[in-house]
């Protein structure tokens with residue numbers, strides 16, 4: 522059995538959800554604010570089905586996924602909780618009528634980012650007795666998908682005239698809410714509020730309004746409306762250094778393996794591909810069966826540390842597809858089979874995805890999503 526695994530602790534997930542709840546209701550004690558748990562991209566690498574089940578058990582109101590494939594798979598496990606699909610509907614290989622009927626059958630909630638999508642769903646929904654639930658995405662500055670805020674009013678009036686849709690929600694998405702400087706996020710919010718005000722005057726109101734991703738949850742209370750959409754916070758990380766430590770969080774994934782091989786190398790000998798490390802003295806090197814094929818980035822070559830027992834050891838030589846090597850020193854007190862922590866937190870040692878991300882020149886999101894399928898996920902405190 523491969524000893525490399527991602528241990529995912531659901532008591533920490535519960536802790537993070539509770540911290541988010543306390544934070545948002547601390548700002549608005551009397552307002553009912555729903556939480557849409559963002560579980561796209563396999564729950565940021567943590568396993569979409571078990572994580573979603575746990576979130577439902579923890580009383581989460583909505584689940585947010587990136588596309589219809591994720592949503593349909595998830596619906597088989599989660600029969601009742603609303604699933605909001607952030608992606609747009611792309612006319613698939615299937616017949617349009619068949620396609621829309623699959624969405625109806627799975628009771629999914631669609632993001633609508635253009636009039637054409639709304640019309641498409643509407644036209645193929647005639648034969649169903651339930652209206653199809655949609656959330657309209659307004660682009661207030663992200664410039665990814667969404668109705669351009671300058672023309673959204675006109676388009677929403679046209680969408681509102683379609684008979685087979687239920688306009689359940691409206692939302693926007695921040696481009697930089699995790700940064701310390703909030704001026705662009707505030708501009709996005711101003712645009713969104715203005716549109717909501719104009720629509721209200723025309724008699725169009727949405728039961729669910731949302732905007733806050735993790736950065737918004739931490740730092741933009743005007744963006745809560747009546748639903749928030751945190752992703753990264755659930756998994757125990759801050760989305761950026763500009764919003765660090767606003768609430769307490771616990772990383773829920775510990776990436777672990779075991780020491781599987783130990784050998785002595787001589788002074789001047791190199792370790793691994795392309796000879797990027799040379800021993801300065803005779804010393805012991807341990808080999809750990811994890812590499813970039815598991816999501817342990819090659820960029821970490823000669824940069825990261827791992828924890829064995831209570832001590833940290835330097836990773837040396839190029840990270841290979843299946844192995845890394847660590848410097849154990851001239852004497853060591855380690856046995857084959859000892860546990861190794863590669864990412865996460867244990868015994869007060871912090872090897873967080875955010876730290877690894879810094880070393881790799883990326884963001885914790887990418888580090889978490891990179892944990893490969895071949896790494897077994899083990900769920901603790903289920």
Ligand SMILES: Cc1ncc(COP(=O)(O)O)c(C=O)c1O
Nearest residue numbers: 559607734735750751752753760
């Ligand atoms: C539409 C939408 N809402 C919410 C989120 C959650 O973002 P975060 O993980 O920063 O909370 C994402 C993720 O990028 C998203 O695309």
